[in-house]
Amino acid sequence: MNSTLGMAILGFLARAPLTGYEISRSVAGALRFFWHASHSQIYPELARLEAAGLVLVEHIPQQGKPDQKRYTPTQAGLEALAAWLVGPLEPAKRRSEVAVRAYCSAFAAPAAAAALFAGQAGGHTERLAQFDAYRLHLEQLPGNPVADTSTPEFADYAVVLRGIALEQAQAQWSEWMAARLRPADPAQD
Amino acid sequence: MNSTLGMAILGFLARAPLTGYEISRSVAGALRFFWHASHSQIYPELARLEAAGLVLVEHIPQQGKPDQKRYTPTQAGLEALAAWLVGPLEPAKRRSEVAVRAYCSAFAAPAAAAALFAGQAGGHTERLAQFDAYRLHLEQLPGNPVADTSTPEFADYAVVLRGIALEQAQAQWSEWMAARLRPADPAQD
DNA sequence: AAGGGCATGTAACACGTTACATGATTAG
DNA sequence: CTAATCATGTAACGTGTTACATGCCCTT
Numbered sequence: 001m002n003s004t005l006g007m008a009i010l011g012f013l014a015r016a017p018l019t020g021y022e023i024s025r026s027v028a029g030a031l032r033f034f035w036h037a038s039h040s041q042i043y044p045e046l047a048r049l050e051a052a053g054l055v056l057v058e059h060i061p062q063q064g065k066p067d068q069k070r071y072t073p074t075q076a077g078l079e080a081l082a083a084w085l086v087g088p089l090e091p092a093k094r095r096s097e098v099a100v101r102a103y104c105s106a107f108a109a110p111a112a113a114a115a116l117f118a119g120q121a122g123g124h125t126e127r128l129a130q131f132d133a134y135r136l137h138l139e140q141l142p143g144n145p146v147a148d149t150s151t152p153e154f155a156d157y158a159v160v161l162r163g164i165a166l167e168q169a170q171a172q173w174s175e176w177m178a179a180r181l182r183p184a185d186p187a188q189d
Numbered sequence: 190m191n192s193t194l195g196m197a198i199l200g201f202l203a204r205a206p207l208t209g210y211e212i213s214r215s216v217a218g219a220l221r222f223f224w225h226a227s228h229s230q231i232y233p234e235l236a237r238l239e240a241a242g243l244v245l246v247e248h249i250p251q252q253g254k255p256d257q258k259r260y261t262p263t264q265a266g267l268e269a270l271a272a273w274l275v276g277p278l279e280p281a282k283r284r285s286e287v288a289v290r291a292y293c294s295a296f297a298a299p300a301a302a303a304a305l306f307a308g309q310a311g312g313h314t315e316r317l318a319q320f321d322a323y324r325l326h327l328e329q330l331p332g333n334p335v336a337d338t339s340t341p342e343f344a345d346y347a348v349v350l351r352g353i354a355l356e357q358a359q360a361q362w363s364e365w366m367a368a369r370l371r372p373a374d375p376a377q378d
Numbered sequence: 379a380a381g382g383g384c385a386t387g388t389a390a391c392a393c394g395t396t397a398c399a400t401g402a403t404t405a406g
Numbered sequence: 407c408t409a410a411t412c413a414t415g416t417a418a419c420g421t422g423t424t425a426c427a428t429g430c431c432c433t434t
Contacts, residue, residue: 003392003393004286004289005393005394007289008286008289011289011292011293011296014293014296019413019414020413020414020415021412021413021414030292031288031289031292033283034283034284034285034288034289034292035284035285035288035289035292036282036284037394038394038395038396039413039414039415040394040395040396040397040415040416040417041393041394041395043414043415043416044415044416062402062412062413063402063403065401065402065403065412065413065414066400066401066412066413066414066415067413067414068412068413068414069413069414078296081293081296081297082296082297082298085290085293085294085296085297085301085302085305086297086298086301086302086304086305089286089287089290089305089308089309091312092285092286092287093225094222094223094355095223095224095225096223096224096281096351097193097197097278097281098278098281098351099220099223099224099348099351100193100196100197100200100220100223100224101274101278102344102347102348102351103200103219103220103223103224103344103345103347103348104200104203104270104274104344105274105338105344105347106338106339106340106341106343106344107200107203107267107270107271107274108270108271108274108275109271109275110338112274112275113274113275115275116274116275116278119278120278123280149294149295149299149369149370150295151295152295154294154295154369155291155292155293155294155295156292158291158292158294158366158369159288159291159292161362161365162285162287162288162291162359162362165358165359165361165362166283166355166358166359168358169354169355169357169358170351170354170355172354173350173351173354176350177347180338180343180347181338192420192421194421194422208385208386209385209386209387210384210385210386226422227422227423227424228385228386228387229387229388229389229422229423229424229425230421230422230423232386232387232388233387233388251384251385251430252430252431254384254385254386254429254430254431255384255385255386255387255428255429256385256386257384257385257386258385258386
């Protein structure tokens with residue numbers, strides 16, 4: 001009934017009423033890097049939320065296209081969200097393919113494995129740069145909204161900082177791994 | 190055909206022949222923190238691997254219990270593993286419930302939210318300590334096998350270091366988050 | 379006597395992705 | 407003319423978890 005997906009959607013809608021299409025297009029800011037769902041999941045979930053009385057729909061007629069259905073959380077929805085937010089959070093089963101590959105790295109050609117992890121490092125560094133640009137943008141907003149934990153900008157900021165921390169950690173580890181696997185190429189010592 | 194699960198299992202078996210039960214019991218070392226599958230998934234997958242000629246089965250009769258079926262990778266299996274290991278690795282869709290909660294933190298009671306993230310920080314710190322103990326253990330092994338990338342100890346070491354980096358990052362971020370959300374309790378400022 | 383561990387397997391369910399389906403408008 | 411975007415929805419499929427099923431041995 002109160003699935004993670006439903007609550008995540010409620011969280012989106014609590015910031016601003018949206019249509020299913022907009023949600024699936026990841027209109028929402030910083031979180032788009034940490035959450036995603038396809039429309040085929042979102043539409044039925046919105047219907048469930050509505051049936052549960054957690055959101056209200058506003059039908060906006062359009063020509064040529066199906067009606068837009070813009071959803072807004074009800075009071076009950078906001079309460080359910082607030083309760084879920086501070087509810088129990090099990091420690092997220094990490095299942096990492098990268099870890100598996102590292103674990104088996106001895107069974108691959110060292111040079112190819114090194115290249116793989118170097119590539120990973122590159123990807124993480126790239127995303128790190130994106131997050132960092134976002135961070136700077138948020139920090140330089142007029143009125144310094146990130147200082148106030150009740151602003152949406154603070155929430156964006158928090159998510160971005162988390163992304164930075166994680167990408168940094170992974171970039172550094174991948175770099176280390178690539179360096180260790182890279183064979184001492186020309187003459188072996 | 191060569192699913193991630195199958196390759197992960199092959200990776201386990203490449204280190205040492207195991208039964209399905211042993212795999213599901215997470216006999217394998219450091220990776221158990223980063224990978225898991227239930228027996229109901231493992232048994233059919235082992236059957237598929239066998240059908241594909243990537244593993245061999247040895248039936249070990251037992252009294253009272255069903256035969257043990259101990260699996261060993263074939264040459265083809267090892268080759269498939271090696272190919273998979275350095276194959277393309279898409280950037281792992283991160284879908285983090287913690288990020289969602291941070292993103293919506295403004296809609297929860299600040300004190301409760303602070304407690305949530307403090308709890309998360311505690312969990313990460315705890316796991317960090319576990320990984321660190323493991324790290325120390327590996328570093329102090331006689332003969333310093335972690336220096337040689339072809340040893341299983343190095344693979345364990347790599348996985349553990351990755352865990353350390355990630356737990357550290359998350360612990361620090363959670364701590365920061367909790368501190369920011371914690372209301373300036375007694376007198377405001 | 380009951381519960382847990384060993385040891386395998388199947389079935390039912392939940393969640394997520396990809397593909398199917400419709401249909402008008404707009405850009406190349 | 408073709409493809410993409412808007413806008414919703416359903417169906418099929420793959421993967422993963424939980425529960426069902428069997429049956430012996432050992433510990434409490």
